[in-house]
Amino acid sequence: MNTTLNLLKPFKLGAYELPNRMVMAPLTRMRAKPGNIPQEMNQVYYTQRASAGLIISEATQISPQGLGYPNTPGIHSPEQIQGWKKVTQAVHENNGRIFLQLWHVGRISHPSLQPNGELPVAPSAIAPEGMANTFSGEQPFVTPRALETEEIPAIVEQYRQGAKNALEAGFDGVEIHSANGYLLDQFLHDGSNKRTDQYGGSIENRARFLMEVLEAVTSVWDADKVGVRLSPSSTFGTVFDSDTEALFNYVVSKLNPFNLAYLHIVEPRIQGNVTVEDDGNGLGASYFRSIYQGTIITAGGYTRETGEAVLEQDDADLVAYGRLFIANPDLPKRFALNAPLNEYDRSTFYGGDQRGYTDYPFLDDSKVLTTV
Ligand SMILES: Cc1cc2nc3c(=O)[nH]c(=O)nc-3n(C[C@H](O)[C@H](O)[C@H](O)COP(=O)(O)O)c2cc1C
16 A cells, blocks of 8 residues: 555544544435435445545534435434434444534525425525525525524524534534535625624624534534534635635634634635636635644545645645545545546436445445445
């Protein structure tokens, strides 16, 4: 094995000794069973990828209201906790580590996915552009209902309960999803947050919800087992800000005193799940290096070579791979051997069965798990 790669060197992440610096990025795959419960093929999928230094689970809703896509898993019912328990056990038996990504989609939903067909909720009654992904195909987003000030503490409590449930389910930590235009990101940006209460207006007010969620989650988990994901340069989900730099300078500097496990930055060349033209003006991990004092994970379009380079330049500590991990369950081994990679098939990213999920071949086919 080629152990000279920085990507393959161990790293101390808070309480954990990671065997390498390759993180499996959070990846929504829409393959939970009815009730939004993780099932056996999900165990197989994560177990196949247990050689990642750290796995971050697919985004997982903290409440029925937090749901925005069919068949994404939750962490709010006993059955979901049991389903996840089997996933974490299987990953641990294969010497892996897995954090749960805590999620509330806010307005990126549709009444057909909401309890009692209600409107999705958001900081303000502003519809995002584009289409919702529903059980009956794509449907235009609706104008969401603005959350009442009094409703926000209950959502913070749902994050706390989600964090507790993740602990019970045997996860090694949690990541707060404050990226990609979902609820917390909707609150951060002044294009989607027009509130006049203590959760809107100034940057400090717009960041308040995220800070309250962080307080809640770190009351359950030691902070060195909690990460936060931000996508400062992304407009995915129709989030815009009049001063992105000031917004994220503030948010990132406010994270410092928490002494978190990590800050996870999505690079400017990524909009949600696709790579776009990068004009070079965005805010990526290298920008935040001087502002954030702890561990930084960078994500977005990395290859073996560019991932190695970002570590070499010390712009980040860990590199997350999304699409490459979808198609290459044994990605660290392939990088070690500089072996060819399987190509990913976008048509099987979201929903479906084992195809395009657990059937990507390992270098050594005898390692392919069909069950755990
Ligand atoms: C199929 C798919 C699902 C994704 N689901 C999530 C998700 O649940 N949570 C999240 O924060 N990002 C999600 N992303 C974004 C990835 O985590 C990552 O930031 C992005 O794919 C860029 O990394 P890559 O170029 O290595 O794939 C998803 C991306 C893809 C392709």
